Amino acid sequence: MSYISEVLEMTEKKNAGQPEFTQAVREVFNTLSQVIEANEEKYKQNALLERLVEPDRQIMFRVPWTDDKGVPHVNRGFRVQFNNAIGPYKGGLRFHPSVNLSIIKFLGFEQIFKNSLTGLPIGGGKGGADFDPKGKSDAEVFRFCQSFMTELYRHIGADVDVPAGDIGVGGREIGFLYGTYKKITKLYEGVLTGKGLTYGGSLIRTPATGYGIVYLGEAMLNDHGKSFKGQRVTITGSGNVAIYCAQKATELGAKVITMSDSNGWILDENGIDVEAVRVLKEEKRARISEYCDTHKGAKYFETKSMDELRVWGVPTDIAIPCATQNDINVQHAKELVKNGCRCVIEGANMPSYNEAVEIFLSTKGLLFAPAKAANAGGVGTSALEMSQNSMRLSWTAEEVDSKLHAMMNNIYHNMAAAAKKYGHTDNFAMGANIAGFEKVAEAMIAQGIQ
Numbered sequence: 273m274s275y276i277s278e279v280l281e282m283t284e285k286k287n288a289g290q291p292e293f294t295q296a297v298r299e300v301f302n303t304l305s306q307v308i309e310a311n312e313e314k315y316k317q318n319a320l321l322e323r324l325v326e327p328d329r330q331i332m333f334r335v336p337w338t339d340d341k342g343v344p345h346v347n348r349g350f351r352v353q354f355n356n357a358i359g360p361y362k363g364g365l366r367f368h369p370s371v372n373l374s375i376i377k378f379l380g381f382e383q384i385f386k387n388s389l390t391g392l393p394i395g396g397g398k399g400g401a402d403f404d405p406k407g408k409s410d411a412e413v414f415r416f417c418q419s420f421m422t423e424l425y426r427h428i429g430a431d432v433d434v435p436a437g438d439i440g441v442g443g444r445e446i447g448f449l450y451g452t453y454k455k456i457t458k459l460y461e462g463v464l465t466g467k468g469l470t471y472g473g474s475l476i477r478t479p480a481t482g483y484g485i486v487y488l489g490e491a492m493l494n495d496h497g498k499s500f501k502g503q504r505v506t507i508t509g510s511g512n513v514a515i516y517c518a519q520k521a522t523e524l525g526a527k528v529i530t531m532s533d534s535n536g537w538i539l540d541e542n543g544i545d546v547e548a549v550r551v552l553k554e555e556k557r558a559r560i561s562e563y564c565d566t567h568k569g570a571k572y573f574e575t576k577s578m579d580e581l582r583v584w585g586v587p588t589d590i591a592i593p594c595a596t597q598n599d600i601n602v603q604h605a606k607e608l609v610k611n612g613c614r615c616v617i618e619g620a621n622m623p624s625y626n627e628a629v630e631i632f633l634s635t636k637g638l639l640f641a642p643a644k645a646a647n648a649g650g651v652g653t654s655a656l657e658m659s660q661n662s663m664r665l666s667w668t669a670e671e672v673d674s675k676l677h678a679m680m681n682n683i684y685h686n687m688a689a690a691a692k693k694y695g696h697t698d699n700f701a702m703g704a705n706i707a708g709f710e711k712v713a714e715a716m717i718a719q720g721i722q
Contacts, residue, residue, distance in 0.1 A: 279321040290374035303702040351399035354380040357715040361397030364438030385708030386644040390652040417448035430461040437466040462661025465654035474657035475669040482516025484649015487680035501525030509594035533560040540570040587611040594619030605631040618643035645704040
């Protein structure tokens with residue numbers, strides 16, 4: 273049995289009941305076979321893969337809080353500190369009912385390679401809670417965040433672990449979390465990113481992930497004689513990532529025709545009014561269906577099952593899934609190809625099943641950008657926020673945007689070069705994993721078996 277097979281078998285046995293995590297490990301290992309086989313003796317002597325799949329620590333804790341009626345509730349909080357070989361743990365906090373250890377571990381594992389790809393000194397981690405902020409008052413969210421940080425603060429620090437936002441954790445939640453951390457520790461430091469501009473936040477941080485997706489996508493398209501201009505684009509999601517991805521794609525001349533939330537999706541053949549969606553979701557905290565109240569040409573479709581074709585049944589040139597993991601299954605992938613899609617750029621973390629990715633990679637002429645490369649702009653800009661906090665400086669929006677644009681171009685060219693080096697030109701899923709892995713592996717070996 274090969275070294276990869278041994279470690280995969282061990283990982284699946286030790287992590288039974290964690291399908292998202294084992295899916296992520298299998299996807300990465302399958303693309304690294306050539307690299308690992310070429311260095312198998314060295315990696316095996318250093319137990320590299322065994323250490324890579326086992327987090328440094330997995331923290332799970334109780335989060336009690338009281339609602340506005342005085343009724344007590346108890347949620348479960350998580351922080352998985354996966355790997356700090358190249359820098360302090362870095363990764364978002366997700367507040368969503370679906371959050372469990374498997375999902376947090378898959379996200380933390382992916383974060384190792386994504387953070388490595390940015391070229392900045394940040395390691396991989398992830399956290400969150402099975403708390404749903406939807407429908408909660410500001411006071412309820414505040415009390416939950418206070419309780420959550422009362423435990424989390426023991427495990428984080430500006431040079432130890434720097435969380436950020438993710439699904440369900442936006443500017444409001446980051447503010448409450450930071451205020452609590454500061455009160456408990458008496459430290460005013462860059463321990464969280466995604467902060468407000470009045471207390472250490474960075475310009476461009478909110479739109480960074482969405483902008484970065486489009487910057488990397490444009491670099492990939494340009495390298496193949498194409499662009500966003502005049503292209504029909506289907507997007508899922510309507511959070512920060514989806515909104516600013518749609519905004520930047522529209523600026524580059526694309527027509528974004530779909531967006532969604534957990535209840536359903538909209539189709540606007542005239543092109544989505546992105547500012548209207550932003551106001552609905554960021555200011556009114558409303559449902560996407562209300563878009564159709566003011567845009568008469570638009571249509572709303574309720575989502576009954578994730579297995580429906582939904583957005584993925586709409587003819588499109590470029591598909592950008594920005595909602596959540598495993599949004600695109602085999603049926604969806606086949607329908608996208610059938611309807612003429614020639615570019616898939618992953619905005620969410622692991623939005624495509626492995627089998628769907630295989631369909632994309634095997635379709636001649638279809639360009640596929642994996643999430644760990646395409647959505648790295650968010651964490652990359654978080655690292656830029658860390659730098660500004662450390663230096664007690666604030667860069668202009670133009671400076672941050674320029675650094676983000678350059679970062680995404682570098683990520684594209686690095687993953688393209690890695691794929692070509694191993695004889696798999698344009699297999700960017702393989703290239704991204706190789707480029708991210710090699711840097712982390714070298715650092716882990718250099719530091720000994722820790």
